[in-house]
Amino acid sequence: MRQKKIRGHKRRHKQIDNWRLDNLSLDLTDYLLNERDRYYAKIRVHPWSGISLTNSITPQPKGKTKQKMLNGLLDIYENWKTQLDKLGKPYYLKVWLFEPRFSQSQVVCAIGDNVGFYENTFYKPDSDKTIQLDRYGTLKTKLSNLNWDYSLDEDHYDNTLVGEPEIYVSRQDYEETVKWFDKLLKKPHRTQKFKEPIGETTELYSFKRGDVWLGGQK
Incomplete structure (x- = not known):
């Protein structure tokens, strides 16, 4: 299957900016607290979200596009943490950073009885690895402010x-x-x-x- 060529990078970058702004704040009253006590922010930017209607695969984001997406995820994490800290109750909040399937990366949170809901989402192998922050360029310092645990990205049947x-x-x-x-x-x-x-x-x-x-x- 051929890879789709990504065009219109300026337009994509604008979409990333809008996605970031749309997700900076948690609606704690109307959603997180009153619905299911879980929430997440996935990368919702075309063509990396949704279903492809063509006989081709979308290459993973790279370069400036990937940097903008990752920076957006980190900003969302920081803003959510500020809000959740004010609740005064336990919560789960993590950035899930996928490689090489980067477009699946997201920020995930849970509170109340669902704090442990995401703890066993991924399988942790016996052999551990350390994240290579240098590969993320100017975001290395921002990434180093978080503790990173390694698990496997798997497809399940x-x-x-x-x-x-x-x-x-x-x-x-x-x-x-x-x-x-x-x-x-x-x-x-x-x-x-x-x-x-x-x-x-x-x-x-x-x-x-x-x-x-x-x-x-x-």
């Missing part, structure tokens, strides 16, 4: 993914899906077997796609 033949349009569609899934499971991955089934799900298959760095002030 379970044993029910293929499903039964009757849910497919044709027998051929079913057999092609079975073949694709069998081929997928031959690639390196880790398997988690559940002690108790969750519905019909008994196993989870996790495939490493990169790293995710969880940054926050302790």
Whole structure:
């Protein structure tokens, strides 16, 4: 599959500025406190968000575009922290920095009973790594103000993914899906077997796609 060429960088940078401004403040009264006590700010900038309608993949942000996005995430984190500190109650607040799938990066927070909700979102391998701040240029100092923990960025599938033949349009569609899934499971991955089934799900298959760095002030 070919890579899509990104054009109109000035327009993209303006969109990044608007996305940053739209997310600097938490609506603590109307959303975070009264709904589900969890909130996040993903990078909502076209074409890195949403579904591609063309037969191509969007390259990950780089250069000035990536710097502006990351700076926006760090500013959002700092502003949210200021607001959450005023609540006087425990909270979870982290920057999730994905590499190389940077466009999935986001700021995530939770309060109340949901403080521990995100603690086990990512798998932490036995072999640890240290974030290389030099690769982020002028944002190195800003990034160094946070403590960064390493985990894996993974895609997850379970044993029910293929499903039964009757849910497919044709027998051929079913057999092609079975073949694709069998081929997928031959690639390196880790398997988690559940002690108790969750519905019909008994196993989870996790495939490493990169790293995710969880940054926050302790």
